[in-house]
Amino acid sequence: MLKKLALFLLVFPFSPHSHSQEIVDTLYTSHGTVLMYENKTWQYLEDIKFDGVMNDHLHCMVADHPDLLGFKQSWNTDITFTSGRSNDISQMKDTLWMCVLKDIDDEFVIPVKGIVTSRYGYRGRRHHNGIDLDLETGDTVVAAWSGKVRYAKFNDGGFGNLVIIRHENGLETFYAHLSKLMVGPNQTVKAGEPIGLGGNTGRSFGSHLHFEVRFYDLPMNPEEVIDFNVKACKDENLFVHRGLFRPGAKPSESMTQSPANSVAAPLAAKTTSSTNKYYKVRSGDTLSSIASKNRTTVSRLCQLNGIRQTTILQVGRNLRVR
Numbered sequence: 372m373l374k375k376l377a378l379f380l381l382v383f384p385f386s387p388h389s390h391s392q393e394i395v396d397t398l399y400t401s402h403g404t405v406l407m408y409e410n411k412t413w414q415y416l417e418d419i420k421f422d423g424v425m426n427d428h429l430h431c432m433v434a435d436h437p438d439l440l441g442f443k444q445s446w447n448t449d450i451t452f453t454s455g456r457s458n459d460i461s462q463m464k465d466t467l468w469m470c471v472l473k474d475i476d477d478e479f480v481i482p483v484k485g486i487v488t489s490r491y492g493y494r495g496r497r498h499h500n501g502i503d504l505d506l507e508t509g510d511t512v513v514a515a516w517s518g519k520v521r522y523a524k525f526n527d528g529g530f531g532n533l534v535i536i537r538h539e540n541g542l543e544t545f546y547a548h549l550s551k552l553m554v555g556p557n558q559t560v561k562a563g564e565p566i567g568l569g570g571n572t573g574r575s576f577g578s579h580l581h582f583e584v585r586f587y588d589l590p591m592n593p594e595e596v597i598d599f600n601v602k603a604c605k606d607e608n609l610f611v612h613r614g615l616f617r618p619g620a621k622p623s624e625s626m627t628q629s630p631a632n633s634v635a636a637p638l639a640a641k642t643t644s645s646t647n648k649y650y651k652v653r654s655g656d657t658l659s660s661i662a663s664k665n666r667t668t669v670s671r672l673c674q675l676n677g678i679r680q681t682t683i684l685q686v687g688r689n690l691r692v693r
Contacts, residue, residue, distance in 0.1 A: 377401040404443070421446055421557070422570045423453070425519065428677040429469055429541040433587060442587045442643070445563035448522055448556035454588040462614045467611040471540050471596050471604055480563035481602040482512050482546060483580050487630065491592040492619035502599070504666035506569035508550050508578045513563050515544050515582075515597075520558045530581070531573020534566050542596075545583035548575040591615045594622040648693035 396407040423446025424430045432444040440462055445453040472479065485505030492499060506512075518538035526533040532549035550570025554560060571578045584593040595615055598605050614620060650661055658669045658680060669680060675691040684690075 389579075393443055416668075423521075423537065425537055425539045426469075426541045429467070429680055431677045431679065432467055446521065446537075446668075449569050451526060451528065451530070451533070451567075452588045453521075456588065458587050458589060460589055460616045463613040465612075469541055469609050469611055470607060471542075472607040472611050477516065478562045479604045480513055481514055481597075481599070482515050482582055483510060483569060484602065485510075485580070486578055487599050491590075491594065498618045501547075501581050502593045504580045504582060504599075506578055506580055508568070508570045510569040511565050512546055512549060512567045512569050514560045514566050515562065516540060516628065517562045518544075520554045520556055520560060523552050523554050523556055523566075526573065529574035532562060532567065532570065532573060533573075533585075535568070536560060541586065542589075543585045545581070545585065545668070547581035547583075548572050548579065586611060586616075589616045592620055592622055648691070649689045650692045652686055652688045652690060653685050656684060656686075658684070661690060661692065667692055 382497050393409045393657035394406050395409050398405040398407065411470065415502055423444060430444075433440045435442070440458070442458045443454045444458075447453045483504050483506045487502060488505050489499060489503035491502055512534075514536055516536075516538045518536040520534060521543070522533060524533070526547070527644060530545070530547035532547075532552055534546045534549065534552060535543055536546075537543045546566060546569055548568035550572060551568040553568070554564075554566045560566060569578060569580055575581070582593060584596060586590055592615070593599075596605060597603070648665070650665060652661070658672055662669045662672055672678075672690060672692065673680060673682075
């Protein structure tokens with residue numbers, strides 16, 4: 372099977388737009404079902420139906436909850452911002468509590484080890500939406516967190532060769548001015564996996580990595596979540612409020628202080644509280660069976676985890692039951 376798959380990948384290049392072509396063959400792999408098209412391109416069947424939601428809990432808070440934001444975010448591998456810039460942060464009245472590290476298996480890896488050369492904020496009359504890290508052209512750039520590549524191509528808006536990765540924690544990260552792309556759209560990557568080589572493409576003066584952290588297309592100061600001196604996450608949790616997205620906003624000093632008006636607890640937050648209890652979903656589990664095992668109700672499970680009764684449970688997911 373591995374030899375067949377390797378030969379297939381050599382003959383059929385990947386294309387995110389192949390579904391308009393006639394399917395000539397199907398290949399079943401451990402990674403999913405691969406469709407082969409008449410124009411000698413391929414695509415995973417699972418990617419065609421993917422709606423872009425990586426974090427059901429958070430998406431329920433920001434998109435589906437009638438009293439919150441109604442933010443939009445689609446999955447489009449051709450455009451930089453999928454909301455059409457329609458998400459209005461001024462409508463954010465409450466604070467959301469989200470997990471930067473979503474479970475105990477998550478990790479963070481600094482994209483490059485160079486020093487910070489330019490920070491988030493105003494640069495003359497223009498606003499700098501990310502942070503610049505020093506590198507030499509050809510240095511390896513890696514994914515900060517695990518996730519799924521949404522965009523990987525040359526961007527004529529100034530980013531040059533750009534990779535955008537959407538993560539399960541609800542954030543997207545941008546890696547700009549690359550000299551070479553090493554991943555493609557819809558590809559799953561792990562934290563620390565190479566995604567490109569550093570460079571000086573696009574609107575850039577000197578080799579560096581322009582790195583952005585965005586929440587539903589809205590840029591925030593990357594130093595809210597990352598300590599670039601020690602090259603690690605500042606905290607496993609992040610309190611999201613509209614102050615984070617002010618142009619030139621400085622890193623908050625109260626990241627670990629839970630605000631009184633916080634409206635959402637993280638899905639699988641690590642906690643030292645003895646009153647909280649979590650259950651890991653197993654094969655065959657339903658909300659009803661989990662509620663019965665833990666002497667609670669389905670409606671209470673939905674309330675604790677920000678999900679709906681129709682939410683599909685993923686094996687291995689942690690649900691709060693107390």
